[in-house]
Amino acid sequence: MSSLRPTIDFLLYDWLHADRLNERARFADHSRETFDAVLDTCERIAREKYAPFNRLVDTEEPRFDGEKVILPKATHDAHEAYVASGMLSAAQDYEEGGMQLPYTVEAAAGTFFATASVSIGGGLLTKGNANLLMVHGTELQKEVFARNEFGGRFSGTMALSEPQAGSSLSDIATRATPDGAGFEGDPLGPRYRLKGNKMWISAGEHELAENIVHLVLAKIPGPDGKLVPGTRGISLFIVPKKLVGTDGQLTGERNDVALAGLNHKLGWRGTTNTLLNFGEGKYPVRGGAGAIGYLVGKPGEGLRCMFHMMNEARIGIGLAATALGLAGYYASLDYAKNRPQGRPVGPAGKDASQPQVRIIEHADIKRMLLAQKSYCEGALALLLHCARLVDEQHTGTPGSAEEARLLLEVLTPVAKSWPSEFCLEANSLAIQVHGGYGYTRDFPVEQYWRDNRLNMIHEGTHGIQAADLLGRKVVMEGGKGLLLLAGRINATIERAIQQPHLAEHANALGQALQKVGAATKAAWATANPSDALANAVPYMQAFGHLVIAWTWLDVLLSVPAQPARPEDEGRQRAARYFFHYELPRIPAWLRVVETRDPTCATMPEEAF
Amino acid sequence: MSSLRPTIDFLLYDWLHADRLNERARFADHSRETFDAVLDTCERIAREKYAPFNRLVDTEEPRFDGEKVILPKATHDAHEAYVASGMLSAAQDYEEGGMQLPYTVEAAAGTFFATASVSIGGGLLTKGNANLLMVHGTELQKEVFARNEFGGRFSGTMALSEPQAGSSLSDIATRATPDGAGFEGDPLGPRYRLKGNKMWISAGEHELAENIVHLVLAKIPGPDGKLVPGTRGISLFIVPKKLVGTDGQLTGERNDVALAGLNHKLGWRGTTNTLLNFGEGKYPVRGGAGAIGYLVGKPGEGLRCMFHMMNEARIGIGLAATALGLAGYYASLDYAKNRPQGRPVGPAGKDASQPQVRIIEHADIKRMLLAQKSYCEGALALLLHCARLVDEQHTGTPGSAEEARLLLEVLTPVAKSWPSEFCLEANSLAIQVHGGYGYTRDFPVEQYWRDNRLNMIHEGTHGIQAADLLGRKVVMEGGKGLLLLAGRINATIERAIQQPHLAEHANALGQALQKVGAATKAAWATANPSDALANAVPYMQAFGHLVIAWTWLDVLLSVPAQPARPEDEGRQRAARYFFHYELPRIPAWLRVVETRDPTCATMPEEAF
Structure with a gap:
């Protein structure tokens, strides 16, 4: 089972x-x-x-x-x-x-x-929040906030987006101004007053914990009172829902952080998602205007602190997408094993005098199940590999830690985006396996599909991930990350090509790698980002398929050529599905990348 | 606009x-x-x-x-x-x-x-129901039932599926037995008593009309009391919710049709979808057991009567899917024109000192909008073309009517399935254009996406359509339908190839046609349906893309080479999107068809 x-x-x-x-x-x-x-x-x-x-x-x-x-x-x-x-x-x-x-x-x-x-x-957000403070916070910030988060007394949020600034953090307008004379001397960190609105804040308000520690991005105005444009002016603040003393105990004062609204979503409804007002005067505190916040790190280094946590947050989203995909796979597999319906097509067609068979005996149902298995188990392998690279980065030798860091730079956009797209597709197939029942709320698969639709949006949309991959990650440090990845892929190919049963896959992977490499060069041939990035999403889709094919081939190196166990046969089949049904999609995606196809980018607005 | x-x-x-x-x-x-x-x-x-x-x-x-x-x-x-x-x-x-x-x-x-x-x-179901009666009903059945449906006094259903027999109609178990001596003499048609349960009946119970006319598939037991296996034994019955006299007036008697449950669905919630019990004794009628029903046509010809309406029903589903796709396109286009966010990528990257632009100025947003336009307007063109073929079939010369019939046989599975899949994808892109807002219920796009997910399931699932296309339609009558379609496609190619701006598209379409033709032959090379149909869905996806590419090229023949109107420029762009981004997907789908790839079909159950 x-x-x-x-x-x-x-x-x-x-x-x-x-x-x-x-x-x-x-x-x-x-x-x-x-x-x-x-x-x-x-x-x-x-x-x-x-x-x-x-x-x-x-x-x-x-x-x-x-x-x-x-x-x-x-x-x-x-x-x-x-x-x-x-x-x-x-x-x-x-x-x-x-x-x-x-x-x-x-x-x-x-x-x-x-x-x-x-x-x-x-607890993903709470852990990410506290981890950030363990790296960038002062000793007292760690003691008062991070450790109480790890202990579960407090919970944490990440308050980045604003209603007018979703993906575009450089445009945030939340202001942080010094909280009176001596603001710098607060033992909890330089004390500011924050005013602004934050959107899409998960777990922004609830009663699950004693307190909520908001990590808030805001701008400190310059001497002219103006905010610095761009991301340079962004600083990071701890803004607790309820004020805390240096002993970590609540002081009894409510900070001026007010729930302005709950977002009512398509799915993922168990998590509260909020619009929060900071310093709008609903809960005036200590006779001043604005919510009280304590600076973390140095002024202007807010994004750097925040991005420190980004790799793990994105791996976390990829894992969530994958887990939902797997949940749908298991549910539809169970359904297919138990639902009688129709008869198999034999050489002579169907024989209606025979009893119905369970739908798992139909080729098209098997196709939909195997696609789910191939997508979701492939994604899970990639994500655990990425997690292993995080450990390598933190505990490996300097050389291997550096390689792990570089590989993660390149792999993270894929680890976040690929499962968001293809494990969502897996959920759609899980519905399809159920037929009409899958469309009802009596079965769990429709909820998995709705829940999973979030993952292409939050923590950096598909478009953002693609621009990060093609615009930054594969060209950074002279293309070192991509080269390193290619080396790892070639190492897998070299091992696999020596095994007759894997040689065909190995060759196909080699060709795909060559194509992606060439397309990367062609995309940047004019050295103009607007040419290169016009088709960044198709590039990421092709790149993602390359990475998953590599992952599957590498997984097969741990499976016997003649598997005795059905689960190993299943792994070979899932990999073969990927190589036969999915990998051949790469050329179609890369075609527009290679030619820097301008069909979309130059579309006149009035022609839509 | x-x-x-x-x-x-x-x-x-x-x-x-x-x-x-x-x-x-x-x-x-x-x-x-x-x-x-x-x-x-x-x-x-x-x-x-x-x-x-x-x-x-x-x-x-x-x-x-x-x-x-x-x-x-x-x-x-x-x-x-x-x-x-x-x-x-x-x-x-x-x-x-x-x-x-x-x-x-x-x-x-x-x-x-x-x-x-x-x-x-x-009114799709009511019209389909009444149209069927106009063809297969007696004069009095038309008078009493069909005409009152056309007038809106009565509404209609199609009651085919049963809980244990969804796509597999040969397994229906609803029984119809003669209603006593003289049952054949009823002026409304031979009178039977029906017992059984029908599932997924849309508009199966409501108060919108004075009465509901259920068209019910059931089996008349043979002399041994047993039901004939397969579809041969299926007959068609009119089972009104409330009994009606020969004058079309309600007699005041409730027939024994009882609502057993409402289905609670992912979307499409404005339509009541029901489980109905026929003849289970909730509303005993005229002292007998079973719901009263009147035979339509001859015994055993129920499916033939029902399938008479299938083409139009399937075109109707394709149109619904397309309409939902278009609704999402218009909503996301409107959003993209009004939402400021971020800055365009120029040759020197982004300039944060500039004001934000509306998101429609970003290449990736344009890509997602153009994809929607290309999918949905292409689908709409195909469906209206199919509708035009229906008119041709009914009013053309014998020769052109016969050609229209044949073309519809081949095109209908595509007209139903392609929009169900790709206009759903369009709806997902509409959500993506909205970012986080698209995931909330404050915007309409999440509902379009949920509503549209039904269309790959009802009126014959994707799998059923694909088996119909590859298993029947492209090979029936010696492949006449496919040959005729190829002739039509070639005619479009011949006209287009003479226009320099369309020559590239025409050549690409020619190659795609050749590939689909070859794959059709290769799929059937062993003459074994289980080989051919193992990859029927990828075949249908490739076939669908061929048909939509043809449709777009044909549409462009009605657009000036140098368009003066923005909407004509938009059509050229949408077509170009399809030829550059979508048509190249065909080889990946056909690869498994050509090789009769057995990866899925031979997957052992225990290996999942």
Whole structure:
């Protein structure tokens, strides 16, 4: 029976050899046993506290009673179980109360929650927020804010976007001005007053924790009172919902952060998504105007601090998309094994005198299931590989850490965007396998599809990821990242080509790599970004297919040529599906990249 | 400003020359003026009675109070306005109270309703039901049932599927047994008693009309009391919700048709979708057991009667999918023209000191808008062409009518499936253009996307359409239909190739045609349906892209080479988008067809 755990075990241990991470000093006390214990716990909590309530959090959306945001009891229970599991601080140092868990294992464990109920959430934002403070905060900021987040007393947000500035952070208009004489001397950090509106803030208001720590991007006006244009002027602030003393206890004062509205979404409804007003006077505090915030790092370095966390946040989105894809795959596989309908087409057509068969016996149903398996397990492998690179970056030798950093630069846009697009397609296939039943709310697949549609939008849209990939990542540092990736892909090809059963795939991958390389050059042939980037999304789609094909081929190197176990046969089939049905799509995407096709970019507005 | 009416006018008159239909005797009294009057009326009703209530019918789902199905008042008002417009009977003969409107114009007019609110509905089922009775019913059946449907007193359903038999009609288990001695003498038709459950019945219960005329497929047991396996045993029955006298008046007796449940769907929520119990004893009638039904046509010919209406029903689904795609296109175009965000990428990158631009100025937004335009206007052209073929079939010379019939056989699976898939993709792009706002229920695009997901499922799933196309339509009558289509495509190519600005497209289309032809042969090379049909869906996707490319090239023959009007420039661009970005996808789909790739079909169940 196909399910998530054996797939994760195979990828973690048979493929990535995560158990060998204990050769690193940081992970020396770990072993497969300790990793398995973490996976067991997360799997159990997800099964008991998340999965049974996935539909409930969809139908009982967060609502505001004027005072508080009301969430279902199930959300409170799930949050409590998650906090109790220790996963919020699992990756932290022992002396921080953590267990020095590798990110690879943390990421793998997170998929259980996302598969069970993506929108109840697994502390991703709180961890990202606290991790950022551990790197860029002062000792007291770590003590008062980060450690209370890891402990689950406080929860965290990332407050970047504004209603008039979604993807375009350089246009944020939230102002931060020094909070009176001596503002610099506040033990919690230079104290400012913030005024502005923040949009799309997940978990921006709720009662799950004692306090909410908002990490807010804002601009400090220059001496002329004007905001600096562009991203240079952006600084980062801690703005707690309720003020906190240096002892970490609430002072009893409400900060001037007010819920201006809840967003009512297509899916992902278990997570509160908010429009927040900072400093608009709803909760005047300490006799001044504006919400009180404490500077993190230096003025003007806000985006640099924030982007520090971006790789892991984007890997997190890719994992969420993948987990939803897998949830749909398992649901439709189960349905297909149990639903009788129709008869197989034999050499002589169909024989109506025979009993109906289960739909998994039909070739087209198998095609839709295998496509889902190929997309989602391929995506999962890529994401766990990326997580392993994060660990390498943090614990490898200087040389291998640097290579891991470079590879992550290039792979992260793919790790975020590819699952968002193709695991969504997998969810659509899961609906299709169910037929009319899949279109009803009596089955879970329509919700997975709705939930997954968010992932191409948040944490940098598809367009943003593509511009990042083609505009920056494959050309940065003289193309070093792309070269390194090509080297890794060639290494896989060289190993695979020696095995007769993999030679065809290896050759196909080599050709795809050559094509993507050539297209990258052709896109930049005029050295004009507006030529190169006009077709950045088709480029990213082709690039993503190359990366997933490479991932599958590399996975097959850990599978016997003549598999004895059905799951290994399944891996070979899923890879073959990808090489036969998906990889041949690359030329169509690259055609417009290579020719810098201007059909779209030069379309006159009035001709639409 | 892009909107539906000018596009329809162009396609109907400049391209299809629908105004020349008045050269046919049946349409002699018509003219562009009478057609325009119909379009004006439908456009106005759609704008006033449909569009403003599209969100309302999504949020106020049909509910059952134990007695009646409650629908919003807006649905009643829209239905009333639709009936008053005369569109239910517009295509009928003058002596039937109709206006002998060509189907081409009726189909075009229908898109206004579907764009405004697809799920309030435009009488498609009632018309299909009554049309069927006009062909296969007795004089009294026409008088009592069909004419009251055309007049709007009664509404109609098609009751085919059963819970255990969705796509597999040969497995229906609803039984029809003669209703006592003299059952054959009933003036309304041989009278039977029906028992069984019907699933997915749209408009199966409501209070919009005085009565509901169910057209029900059921099996008459043989002398041994057993049902004949397969589709041979299926007969067709009129089963009115309330019994009707020969004078067309209700007798006051409720027939034994009971609502067993409402389906709660992902979208398309304005339409009631039901599970109905026939003859289970909730409303015992005339002292017998079973719902009373009147045979239509001969026993065993039920499917033949039903399939008579299938082409138009499938064209109707294609039009609904297209209309939803267009609705999303217009909404996202409007948003893109008004939303400021970010700056264009120039040769020197971005300049943050410049003000933000409207997002329609970004190349990637233009790409997403042009893709929508290319998909949806291409689909609309194909569907109106199919509608024109329906008119040709009914009013052309014997030779051209026969050709139209053959072409429709081949084109109908594409006309149904292609828009269902690619106009859904258009809706996803419409969400993406909106960014985070598109994911909220404050904007209409998420609903279009949900509504459109139904179209790949109902009226024959994607898999069913693909098996029909590759398994039957392209090989039937010795491949005559495919040959005829190839001839039409070649005729377009020959005209286009003489125009320098179209020569590149014409050559690309020629190659695509050649590839699809070769793949068709290769698929059937073993003459084994299970080999050929294993990849029927990728075949249909390639075939569909061929047909849409042909349609676009043919449309361009009606556009000046150097367009003076922006809308003609837009058509050239949308076509170019299709030829540059979409047509090159064909080889990837055909690769598995040509090789009869067995990767999916032979996948062992335990390997999933």
